[in-house]
Amino acid sequence: MTGRIPEETVQEVLRATDIVNVVSEYVQLKKQGRNFFGLCPFHGENTPSFSVSPEKQIYHCFGCGAGGNVFKFLMDIEGVSFQEAVQKLADKAGIELRVRFDRRAEDPALRERERMMEAHLFLQRFYHHLLVHTKEGQEALDYLQKRGFTKEIIEEFQIGYAPASRDAALTVLRKRGFPQDLLEKAGIIVKREEEDAYFDRFRGRIMFPIHDPGGNTVAFSGRSLSDAAPKYLNSPETKIFQKGRILFNFHRARPKIRKKGAAVLFEGFADCISAYRAGIDNGISVMGTSLTEEHVRLIRRNTDLVILCFDGDSAGKRAAVRAGEMLRQGGCQVRVAALPEGLDPDEYIARYGPEKFRRDVIENSLTLIAYKMQLFREGKNLADEGERARYIEEVQKELASLDSPVEQEIYLRQLADEFSLSLDALKENQRKIQRAKRRNQPLSPSRVPVPAEREKKLKPAHYNAERLLIAHMLRSRTIAVKVREKLAGQSFSVSEHQKIADCLYDFYENGNLPNLSHFLALLPDEGLQKLTAEIAMLPVKEEPEEQELNDYIKSVLNYQKLLKIKEKEREGKQAEREHNYRKAAEIAMEILQLRKSL
Template identity: 45%
Template sequence: MSNGRIPEEVIEAVLKHHDIVDVVGRYVHLSKQGHYMKGLCPFHSEKTPSFTVTPEKQIYHCFGCGAGGGAIQFVMAMEGYSFAEAVSRLAKEANLDIGIDPTPGGHSRQNPEIAKLLEAYELAGKLYQYILKNTEQGKQAMHYLRSRGLNDRLIDTFGIGYAPAPWDTLTQLLERRQFPLPLMEKGGLLSVRQDGQGYFDKFRDRIMFPIHDWKGQLIAFGGRAMGDAQPKYLNSPETMLFHKSRSLYNMHLARPQIRKRRQLVLFEGYMDVIKAWEAGVTDGVATMGTALTEEHADVIRKQADQVTVAYDGDAAGQNAAYKSIPILEKAGCLVKIAVLPNLQDPDEYITANGSERFVREVIEAAVPSIKYKLLYFRKNFKLQEDGEKLRYIQQALRVIAELPSPVEREHYVKELAAEFRLTFEAAWQDLNEIRLQSEKNNKFGDNKDKPWNNVMNGGRPQERAPSLLKAYHNAERQLLAIMLHDRDTTQYVERQLGDQFNVDEHSALAAYLYAYYTQGFEPNTGSFIAMLQNEELESLASSIAMMGNSHGVNSQVIDDYIREIKKYPQQQLIERKREEMVQAANSGNLMLAGQIGNEIMSLEKQLKSS
């Protein structure tokens, strides 16, 4: 079994020092249910727990999305680590010196182009900072930053710099340092001249905001023009380092606070994040002027349970905030919206009103998403007119009807009834009619993309339709479940069956088990899964391990499973022969049909005697 550069004994040592309940418990609230621990899956949106941790086997498995593995795989999935980084992190926590020095980012050793680009971006960042702080060229930019309320501490914390106006300042430096210029252009630092002869700087005469990945590696820039140059903001293009659809500004600095509180504030731009940081909001990140994507939401959900959206107070910002709600809620986040008055953005509000009022009156006063939706729709109606008022009430009831909690629905219906002097009973009746019609139109419930975990009627789980496996498929899974817990059975299966599993993934898993026990390891599901280093096989192994162990299983049962597995190819052959016989008969070749019929009878006799 291949584990890259990490010996199996190192993995064993790390896993012995970490109980999976403790590792998972840092991220997921677990409650005990018999021999298992259960909680809401951190990898997908669900309302009823399908995420299970088995202390006895040191594994986790989600019966909803299929994610599974051991402690190392869980840390990899939650933190975005490579295998080596996850092992190194867990070893460090256990004070184990295991001699692992993972390459930063987990990829530069494998990809020299990425390593070179990271080095170039780091150099560019230092150049821009130096020019801002120490040269005549940077004075105007420094004056601008001062006028926006940024002091030296903030400039240093966020690594802000200045790209000078000349066309080739960075190009010359990179060339002198022998960086390959075609790669620098591919990586977004340079542009090709129109005649194709040479390169020039991508960013010129702009204040530079470094963009880091969550590990703190500089991977892109955002450049802001100080005058009338367009575009006002120019971001690095998509590169092998930078992916706008999932990159969030300031995640590397905000992440410790976000992970501690499981809360995050989402802004639109760099200056909002920086000014909010100075105001004490140190869990802020930004989408950098791009629309929020499902990829962004997935990144956010892995770090936080609650998101406060603090977009600009103008129409564009509030529309973007409204559109962010379903994306974040689909990812499983609790969403609140910060409402800024007078069309201000967070930066302007802090400058005008100070840090304390921003935290107290904007961030802490953020309203639940349902409340914001009602406010958002409200402005489209002329409530002084009876017809418009009734239309708004119906719209509001439709929004409230989408809430899964009966308590929340009742709360907002009471508020609506009190405001418009309606009887609660009449409003509640209308709402129930809306919900009834909605449920008729949507048999898959409230989680359309994941029908295996829908919740309707205020929290009642919808039963998942059972999937029936074919006999050979079930036999293979049952046999592998026993093999995970029993070395002797595995050796017997290797002699009797070898690689004759009919499902490719089962055959691969069996091969890994043969090798695992041959190397002298004792049965240990968590350790075995850690050595697979294949996400599909890890998930499959965790799923099979949840089926049970070898208690009460005798040799006759094992032989029955093996017999069932071996029968399937012959059953398939018989089916093909039957099709051939029908085709021969239909084409008038009765002699050939008879010959094939005799072959089928012979094969069936063999099958019965096996």
């Protein structure tokens, strides 16, 4: 059944929903005073400017201006309609809407994406059934169990088996109504041009499903049971799967990452699963690609601390340094869990066991600088004076990238103690390195001086007075009535402010009590919603004094009079140009009276 959601039902859903809980599923929030703050999910930033008010049940970003109630948040972050946002929250709250909405019928592109996900979810269940319940999957099941995969792990990660038949997936999906061209776009089947025929992409492989941050199955990685190349075969990039935006196991690990305040990042999903078996339930991994800025933003919104656990070979060490630098520049604290040369996490766990991995590798991680210092030492004979000097110079150049003078001093003291050097001499050399670095380094956007004409100007008194009046009016029906009476038909000078005020007057006249989240849902456009959320976040007194309100109203009315004076001055000059001196004198008297009334 479809139709309009009754207003009383919308309000019931709002009352049953806490915006902090909903936003926390997407953004790591920390309480500061009465509100919660985090990194805005709608634009890239390193310093939290995204605020959520549990009292007002709204959010606002002081950086990009995004704002609204819980429905608006879901609409923006998931790309759904208002009705779908209400429906999603009603389902979560156990409220029956009795109306259903499906945009997919109206949006072919969205419907195609949904069908691709449905096909992947069906295949996930199909492959898992073949692995666990059929003779065809027995060899693959035996292989996994020999590698230490328990029944619980196979079930948790929905690991499966793709049969060796060239068209098993194609046949079963076509029987369920999935068109061939959609399956090709989804990367499930491929076309062999010489035969003009389609066949399954994955055949005779152990199948690992890959999910997007929302938990939807969007791709697979298949491991060969033999020595056939490639060892791992991944789904191609499609409309629903972009490697640079997806982190393996993120949907499962996100609650643990927030609870523990840290994420453990691996190079590959096999290491991530092995670590999960070893008790590391906050592990994630990239999908056959280097870490991207999208990955960094996704991680940073959920935690400040990332522990890198990459392979112990030279390539893994280089990758750890690159990833560490990207994460550090993205605002994360970075530690590196170093592995012995030549071992990856999976091999280490198999050789030494889960407890030793947790204790000696993860819990014994190094800061990124300490890890780099360890790498600088490799291949150097520090007993040799020249190599020792090169090592100290490399370390000090690295320390120049640290923003904290305290952190710099800690490592300089380590160098001084280890090599019996003067701390003052090291500090002086550090200052020289940093001066040279500043001379050779172009100014970053954050360091470029802002020209005076581009600096944010202070808003005029009447503008701020209008905003503060609206902030009070949003909290109190009585104040809204009082402001309307005292303005006596005069409008706010900013048209958007007047639109908000008009909507608010109507809201109260319809019998509604102050309810910011409810009011935002009724505003006619997104711009007004954002502006209202911004104004509502202004710090104002719970019960303002009468004189305070009168001062604000006086400022608004005086500005209207100033505008009237300017208009009269133009009329007076026009009268003088026309030699109508009597009219000019009358206008001058009107201007005089207006100035006296200011």
